[in-house]
Amino acid sequence: SQTIHQWPATLVQPVGSPLSLECTVEGTSNPNLYWYRQAAGRGLQLLFYSVGIGQISSEVPQNLSASRPQDRQFILSSKKLLLSDSGFYLCAWSVLGRIGNTIYFGEGSWLTVV
Amino acid sequence: RKEVEQDPGPFNVPEGATVAFNCTYSNSASQSFFWYRQDCRKEPKLLMSVYSSGNEDGRFTAQLNRASQYISLLIRDSKLSDSATYLCVVNPNYGQNFVFGPGTRLSVLP
Numbered sequence: 195s196q197t198i199h200q201w202p203a204t205l206v207q208p209v210g211s212p213l214s215l216e217c218t219v220e221g222t223s224n225p226n227l228y229w230y231r232q233a234a235g236r237g238l239q240l241l242f243y244s245v246g247i248g249q250i251s252s253e254v255p256q257n258l259s260a261s262r263p264q265d266r267q268f269i270l271s272s273k274k275l276l277l278s279d280s281g282f283y284l285c286a287w288s289v290l291g292r293i294g295n296t297i298y299f300g301e302g303s304w305l306t307v308v
Numbered sequence: 309r310k311e312v313e314q315d316p317g318p319f320n321v322p323e324g325a326t327v328a329f330n331c332t333y334s335n336s337a338s339q340s341f342f343w344y345r346q347d348c349r350k351e352p353k354l355l356m357s358v359y360s361s362g363n364e365d366g367r368f369t370a371q372l373n374r375a376s377q378y379i380s381l382l383i384r385d386s387k388l389s390d391s392a393t394y395l396c397v398v399n400p401n402y403g404q405n406f407v408f409g410p411g412t413r414l415s416v417l418p
Contacts, residue, residue, distance in 0.1 A: 226404040237410035238352070238395075245404060284351055288404060295399055296342065297406050299351035 196221035200285040200300035207307055213258075213272040215303050217285030220266065225287040226295065227268040229260055232282040244268060280307045311335060312398050312409040320415045325386050329412045331396030332378045341372055341379050344395040346411065352395055355381075386416045 200217040207213060219225050229241040240253045242260035250260050257276060261269045268285055285300040314331045321327045333341075341358035356363065358370040358379050369382040383390055396409035 228406075238408040240406075243404060282349070288406070295340070295404060295406075296354060296357065297397070298354065302351045304349070 196287075196289070196298070198285060198287055198298060198300040200283075200303055202303060203301060204304045205306070207275050207305065209277055209307055210274045213270070213275055213279070213305070215270040215283055215285070215305075217268045217270075217300055218266055219268075219287045222266070222287070222289060224265060225289060227262060228284075228286040228288070228297070229258075229268065229270045230284040230286060230299075232284065234281070238284070241270070275305075275307045277307050280305055311407045312396055314394075314396050314409040314412045316410055317413040318415050319412065320417055321386055322417050323386055323388060325416075326382065326384050327386055327414065328380055328382045329394055329396075329414075330378050330380050331409050331412075332376075333396075333398045333407075334377070335398070335400050335407075336374075336377060338377075338398045338400045340399040341370075342397040342399075343368075343370055343379075343381050344397055344408075346393045346395055348392075355394070383414075386414075388416050388418060390414060391416045 198219045226245055228243045230238045232238050244250050244262045247262055258272050283303045286297050288295040288297040312333050343355040344352040345355045346352040356365050356370050358372050362371045367384045371380045393411040393413045395411045398407045
């Protein structure tokens, strides 16, 4: 069966520090991969998605970037964090099913920028 | 108009009650629909897909109304453990894009 794992689960970072969140998927090949952010009490905001190695689409311009160095690995990065980057970051993958693609999420990473 | 809209709630219902949520979507060409459940400080998890003919999974029933562009979720015999936020999700074209509603918060009270 397929599994998705992301880490770290929780982190507290000072303003201006770098960020790296990592996500891996197992049990599938060539998945669509996503990074979402959920601010406190808000809905899910799509940040990046990828349909293949090295292919990244950005939905929201900001100081974050994403990379996909391997088929089942997706990384979210920042060179300098802002206070507004605080939130719940979710990695996800999708697979084509009976009625089209279905999306599944990792456990999430709680980021607090102080 | 937002792509996917939901009443944010909260819906506060007693145990055993029946509760229904609606979700409207703006893209009439949308092809697939889902309900997800999100517990506090956790990731969203797939509750059920919504088929054109409607579908039922235990106490949960999902319906799709393409003419009026909404989907619904009915929960019968509510349990305390049903307390969560319910997200409506639309996949416009069977592709890789998913549009999430803001969620409806449900609290089932003893």
